[in-house]
Amino acid sequence: MIATRSRLFWGSVLLLASVAPARAQDRVPFEAQVRTFADAHCVSCHGPDVQRGELRLDTLPLKLTDPGAAATWVKVFDRVARGEMPPKSKERPPEKDTQALLAGLQTRLHDASRDRQQVDGRVALRRLNRTEYETTLRDLLGSNVEVKDLLPDDNVAAGFDNVSAVLDVSSAHLLRYQDAAEKALRTVIPTRPRAEFKERRTGRQVTEKVAGLKDLLGKVVRLDGDTLVMHVRPWGHVPCATAPAPQAGRYRVRASVFVVGTGGKPLPVMLSCRDQYGRDDADVRAVRDVPAGAPTVIEGEFDLTTRQVIVFTGWSLPETPRTLALSKDPLDKYPGPGLAVEWVEIEGPIGAWPGAGYENLFGGVPLKPTSVAKLIAAGRPEPPQPAKRNPDSYIYDPLTPAPARPREEADRLVRAFLPRAFRRPVSKDLADYYVKTVHAALAQKVPFADAMLLGYKTALCSPHFLFLTEPTDARAKNPRLDDYAVASRLSYFLWSTAPDAELFKLAGEGALTKPAVLRTQVERMLNDPRAARFTANFAGQWLDLRNINATSPDPQLYGEFDDFLFWSMPRETQLFFEEILKNDLSLTNFVHSDWTVLNQRLAHHYGIADVAGGEFRKVKLAPGSHRGGVLTQAAVLKVTADGTRTSPVLRGKWVLDKIVGLPPAPPPQDIPSIEPDIRGATTIRQQLDKHRNTPACASCHKHIDPPGFALETFDVIGGWREFYRGTRGTSVELVNYPGRKIFRGLDVEKGGETPAGKPFKDVDDYKLVLLADKDQLARNLAQKLVVYATGADVQFADREVIEHLVAKAREKNYAFRSLIHEVVQSRVFLNK
Template sequence: MQFLIKPISLPLALFLALCFIDRCGVSATEVPGDVSAFLEQHCIDCHSGDEPDGDLDLTTLGFELDDLKTRQRWLRAHDRVHAKEMPPDDAMSLTSEQRMTFTRALSRSIVRAEAGHNDVVLRRLNKHEYQNTVRDLFDTDVIVHGLPDDSSTDGFDTVGEGLAVSAEAMTAYLAAADQVLDAVFGPKEKPKAIHHETNLLDQVDWRGRPMDQQIGKMFRQTDDGLVVFQSGYCPTHLVNFSRLRAPAGTYRGTLKVRAVQSETPVTLRIYGGDTIVNRREQHLVGYYDVPPGDWTTIEFTDRLLEAGGTFHPKCYATRDTRKDADTWPHPGIEIGDITIEGPLEPWPPVSRTKLLGEIDVTSANQADARTVLRRLLPKAFRRPIDDDDLKSYLELYQSSVTTGQSFESALRVAIKAVLCSPEFLFLIEPGESQIDSYALASRLSYFLWSSMPDETLFLLAANGSLSNPRVLRGQVERMLNSPRAARLTKGFTGQWLDLREIDFTQPDANLYPEFDELLRVSMIRETELFFEEILKNDLSLVNFVDSEFTFLNERLARHYGIDEIHGQAFRKVQLPDDSQRGGLLTQASVLKVTANGTSTSPVLRGVWILENILGTPTPPPPDSVGSIEPDIRGATTIREQLIKHRDIESCAACHRRIDPPGFALECFDPIGGYRHEYRTMATEGRRPKLKQAPFTYNWVRYRLGQDVDSTAVMPNGMTITDITSFRNALASDPDRLTTNLAEQLLTYAIGRKLGFSDRPLVDQIVTQTRERYYGFRSLVHAVVQSPAFQQP
């Protein structure tokens, strides 16, 4: 906003009142006098006419705060005046009293408008919560397929507004219920048990040829087995389940292995599922360190989702041989005896026994069905039930029996109806000023565990003590110490930090030949362990932007240029004093999800920081402004392109806030590597020293382009000289960081969008957290204890 003097013939209050007449001629909401007086004196000169500053014409905006878009624009005006960003300092100085008079009057109008639109939206379980809930309800490890992806609202898939039930979703829930019940009741006959002991010499390659045809070429024969060298390709199967006709299920495998021709451990990776023709499910089982010298036994437990799958070992980060294994001098892995056994699931399944108890299905009757349903429904509905709740499901059971179905089939019909009922699929939270104790138990459980309450929470809800602050605090501690709290890590960080989008783009193999699967897996694990450490030990949440530690394995440490980290197991690492790393913004996971596979954009990263870390999002750009396309040939830098972009007046105001934090991260490439120069695919330019990328051994084809400039000037005039000074700048305002994280946690926890009227409650949470030295665990407690968490 630049403030020029443009005379207006009518007093602003009258002018706006004339403008705010709707099409039917009915007067709209009246502009408060303090607001109109402020606008007339300080704003209208620049924000009117044919080319209003910031594309904001106050004379046509209207004051219909019932309209969400209009309310949001006035809210931004409130916040920019409150933050002393507007009016500009060079136009006119304002006293604190003038600003307060305007913001107070405007805030009262916004709060009144929000109050008329704060209806609570009934929240459905998202697909992750559904999966966890049926597992905990029935004590089964079922994996449900086919549920549609959930919409994200304000960054989270726990917000009720984005969780409507479409016809497609309802059809998917019917199919999902069948999958759940198939797992709960289990197969009618005990699955075939596999106990297979073998040696790689006994196996065949993927074309069915005996392994001895590859001896001396791809593999080296020893007295105890085979030495494998292949990293990218290795046609060896631990067990060919398609030949054994093994069922889907969980299997335990053991391998006797040792590294050869290496003084340090060599990494083994194992895949499960269809590892040959890619017609069925396949997945990574894990990465394992194999030391040299004596034999080591590696044990893994993994679930095959489909019958006929295999397990497949490969070396990792080794040079491949295809023709001279007997004389190949590089590291490999010797694999000896192999044992595979499973399925490990008991039969009948635990879930079946838990559901039916001592009931004999061959002679069971309606009384037995009543017993099962009366035991199941309170847990499924997460509240006590009465006879009316039970009646309709018993009628379904009896109707099925009447048509000739067996007890088990009829019971399945009734339970399927339970799993598709609103009482199961939705979080129903009755109450006026405060939700009832059972709804509180569910809200707490779905916040911290992404699943239904356990027996302890049900008992506390039943006796009415859960709402006691001391009891509630004790339960939060208990739940955060539970293994189920890993779901909070996955669910919250996956959305707050966009970690679920890690595979949305694939790095250009020519520009980033060192990128591979283990690096991608390690990126995510670092951030999750980092989050858990801060939460577990109530460390200051300032660590999220500036920390002295992180969690690394060898693969990620090498990527960061940190030496003396060996093996793929993660461990807490104290960062060197001169390290560029420290905090989320320097972690490869965040740097990858805020870039594409080819280039970085200060705009994308700057917007991400403003929204996800500082909680000060910018409005979307005008439709008339095009995007900036990266120059992969390296002729111009992104800074040069943005200078031209900022010459557009409608872009300049926002880019003054967006670009500086984005430029501060330009020293990191799209896969999180630290850089001094851009990489290009130009035909001219310096070549890097490496001819092959580390770990992958892919050929390096890129060239080094222009130097990276990551300096910036923040809107408050602070100069950012490097990533360390930027981290210090962010860490200097812990209240801003706490406010944002409190808003993110509240949105995720209570399942609704926060509004302007929630700000006082958020301020209370920030105050309580500040008193606890900004501890992250203390913030979680403050969120749970807040009135917002316990209100409908």
């Protein structure tokens, strides 16, 4: 189905350049040619009497310099090229007439689009989105402050939230940017002198620190000497945590642990961050596998704010006492699994003091203590005083930068900061403006730290920081970006942040845009830990992983869903993406692979044996597993369902948009959505059959429904199923969860037939349909990379670039990392 559809379309497009006659040799003026074709084959549906799809062609101007008219003609071109117009129910025009029309339109649309790009560029002035603003502040200031949630949500276009056309700026943005910048800047000044903190607690001491934990002793937790042994996961209490961090910073956390009752298998332990003994949702920082046998020391380094703790939890343990099948024997005789903790330790803050953030903003300026009274007199709020009942509390005098010559230091620091913040050299006049802002505050007796932060905040709320300015190289005939603009475009593409020192240096030397240098830098950046942001922000939006929290599975229907499975779902897809990227594997792996990346919890969910532990590893899939590729991964299957039911329409649209790159048109406004039959009297296929008998729906549903039904054998949390779950009736045991029963509903309706008449029986067959057109898979991914990399949707003149990228991908067996290199070397990336 997809292969036939895309080959028809792109085959026509690629043929046009070779058959398009020179305009000087046209026997009939092109406008007259278009009008004759439209009158004969189009105006009966798109003319004065009927305007299907609100489109009227007999009066649509052929002045393609008008963006609105050009956009409409692009839609006409695409539908004619795909064979969708005129509809098959109408008499088909002669093939030579169709090809002549397409050839002429293609030439003129391309020329008009290219002319606009030469004058205005492809990308409008682009604002940093919320994510980019936060990561840029973090890297610029050397602080892990979270400010994204302070900013308004960003609009989305072409599947991404970094497209310049929809990144508007409102008064709300300007106010929130000030709050965010203020919050971030305040974090760089230490609140207390350098102090080493190290505290070790035995398991027995942990029980004394946690309110209510003693009541659980002998029931679900026990003490073996000074060792705490836990047989359940926490449910409202924090049974094992470090001492709270005394101040914000990076801490080294260690614990001596071992497992019991696992039959020699490792036990996955979650290390999560919470406020001191809080009951809020855990922020999972790491997972470690604790082997059976002798005690093992597990450790990690974590960024914590004041009063935060690291919690140790055995993730494969039962959740509550009710699920712990204790015998009448004492708890120390219980044969089930448990996590034993000899001691936990926290040490820090580690690293240089006063920290990278302070050095970036106040490098060379000494810190001196100041009294709280002075700060209050200056209008600053008094730091919160710790509660007397908390033995871990302390009272301190805040610190403040204290230069010997404030005006001179302000001048030096501001001029050093601005090029880093504005991502390019700064003119003297512009730098003078910000220096004068600080000097004016100092003249009014504002404390040095506050005056400096005022200047920095002004810079961080200015257009020079908020927008990616992209001037072109005056020496180039084409609108080619200068090296600093390329450095920013490259850095925000792969790292979602400002260029680092090496990119900045190469830009200053005018060497960055050399092809060999660009290739070297892309390799360096993809091998850097910051490339995890590319996974989070590109793959997170391409595959909708950001929406993993949007729905919660109904606990009455999906009682096997737990937080361990929930955490594991997106990690599989992220690590799968990174494995393909790291090893330059074929992008066809996104459709199907004979491997995936699993841990114990996901493997159990999928019914895959011999995977123990919570850490992820690459796993070979056996034939018949129905897994492989992203389509069958639990995270994707969850984000394409509503938490209670699956919809072939939603999943079908997702496949066409995200994987195939031929998304269906939005449904007509007067067509109601399908309401599920809660009585179970009709099947989903029967409901859709009735729905798509409507002529306005049939043209889209013939493409949407096949991939939707191919995925119908997966439930809302990605489990394989042969039948739907009900709320009453006959109960059966879940295959992968012995002892857990559900009610059996109707058999799942799977399989179907493509619009081309090719039958498929399940998702395995349907993957073969997709893999029959590898060019279209590459074309889709190339388009999405171009949109995300440049911040602009694909325009008509860009199509020749996309086809060049597809051809290069084909030469290299569709290698994904190589495709990224080709995108960076392309004119759409290097031009404005």
